[in-house]
Amino acid sequence: MIPVIGLVIGVGVGLWMQPTVPLSLQPYLPIAIVAALDAVVGALRALGEKRFDDRVFVVSFISNVVIAAAMVFLGDQLGVGSQLSTGVIVVLGIRIFANAAAIRRRIFHA
Amino acid sequence: MTHPAGAVREATSLLGQIADTALDDDYYVFRGSDAPRTRWDGAWVAVLIVLFAIIMTAAAVQTREDRPATELERRTLAQDIEARRQVLESRQSTASELRDEVESLRASAARVDPRTEDLRLVAADVPAEGPGIVATASGSPDDVVGGRISDNDLQLLVNGLWYAGAEAIAVNGNRLGSLSSIRTAGDAITVNFRSIGPPYTVIALGDPDTLTERFSENQGGAYWEARAKSSGLRLSMTPSSEVSVPAVPAGRLDLKHATALEVDR
Numbered sequence A: 001m002i003p004v005i006g007l008v009i010g011v012g013v014g015l016w017m018q019p020t021v022p023l024s025l026q027p028y029l030p031i032a033i034v035a036a037l038d039a040v041v042g043a044l045r046a047l048g049e050k051r052f053d054d055r056v057f058v059v060s061f062i063s064n065v066v067i068a069a070a071m072v073f074l075g076d077q078l079g080v081g082s083q084l085s086t087g088v089i090v091v092l093g094i095r096i097f098a099n100a101a102a103i104r105r106r107i108f109h110a
Numbered sequence B: 001m002t003h004p005a006g007a008v009r010e011a012t013s014l015l016g017q018i019a020d021t022a023l024d025d026d027y028y029v030f031r032g033s034d035a036p037r038t039r040w041d042g043a044w045v046a047v048l049i050v051l052f053a054i055i056m057t058a059a060a061v062q063t064r065e066d067r068p069a070t071e072l073e074r075r076t077l078a079q080d081i082e083a084r085r086q087v088l089e090s091r092q093s094t095a096s097e098l099r100d101e102v103e104s105l106r107a108s109a110a111r112v113d114p115r116t117e118d119l120r121l122v123a124a125d126v127p128a129e130g131p132g133i134v135a136t137a138s139g140s141p142d143d144v145v146g147g148r149i150s151d152n153d154l155q156l157l158v159n160g161l162w163y164a165g166a167e168a169i170a171v172n173g174n175r176l177g178s179l180s181s182i183r184t185a186g187d188a189i190t191v192n193f194r195s196i197g198p199p200y201t202v203i204a205l206g207d208p209d210t211l212t213e214r215f216s217e218n219q220g221g222a223y224w225e226a227r228a229k230s231s232g233l234r235l236s237m238t239p240s241s242e243v244s245v246p247a248v249p250a251g252r253l254d255l256k257h258a259t260a261l262e263v264d265r
Helices: A002-016 A022-048 A054-078 A081-108 B016-019 B039-122 B152-162 B208-219 B219-231
Strands: B130-138 B168-171 B181-183 B188-191 B193-195 B202-206 B235-246
Touching: A002 B039, A022 A054, A022 A081, A022 B039, A054 A081, A054 B039, A081 B016, B130 B152, B130 B208, B152 B168, B152 B181, B152 B188, B152 B202, B152 B208, B152 B219, B168 B235, B202 B235, B208 B219, B208 B235, B219 B235
Parallel strands: none
Antiparallel strands: B130 B202, B130 B235, B168 B202, B181 B188, B188 B193
């Protein structure tokens, strides 16, 4: 219940306050969001498998976001920002799809 | 490290490995750890979820707001392209109009040309060649009074030839135009301000037979006949099927003012 309420509150706050993202952080925002999404989907799967652990979620969420943003930042400094973003997106996308597939299997038994 | 299937599976590829270990291993490892669990853990989850939702919403909103600018830019570019295309079209049509104009002007010039060429020929602006006569005049071999050819003699010879129907005349290679003069300057005679000396060769273009015949009948012919008798001047006329005269010097064509003469024909 907590996650759903949190989501609703977050979206509401975001729509209501419309915070502007600092220009310097804008390139890393999409990657950070995808990384966070990976952590969230992983958590949902763990929840389904009755393995969910608060601490693991918190750590994986923060580390995912920080590492993804750091990689893109590093890539930008090295001049391979877009390639590295693509790599990060591919890995995270595969993980999200795999986790979503596991959730789907558990729910629909298919 | 514990893996989902309980067994270490050989990952067939990097991507396969990524898919296999999609769920963080920590969820399997951490299970059953005896770290004390507090309510704070749940609060952290809630905070992170809220944060995640806020950031996601903000990013989505921002991207949505940025879109009009991108769209505007794109539309401006499209309009720019359209404007340039119209400019190009109008330029092309102008070019084609001008090309037509050039074409028609060239055609009209070609129509005018024959007459212009005729006029230029008459005005001595162009070299001419064709049938004609070569008249050679020289003074008396004996030292008699009036035995030298004067400018007046040459003037009358030339005028006689004009009157006989010559179309173009050159004296010692100097074409006669509307501003040409035959004058005495010191000992010599000048034509077009160029000094010439005997023998004087006058080339006249025209029908050789008619020229010779009409010259001998007009005043010029009569004058020269008289001069030949009295002072021993010699004039020989040789018909030729192909003689040529040069153009008059450009300075002798520079007509500043002229009035058409009413001539009864």
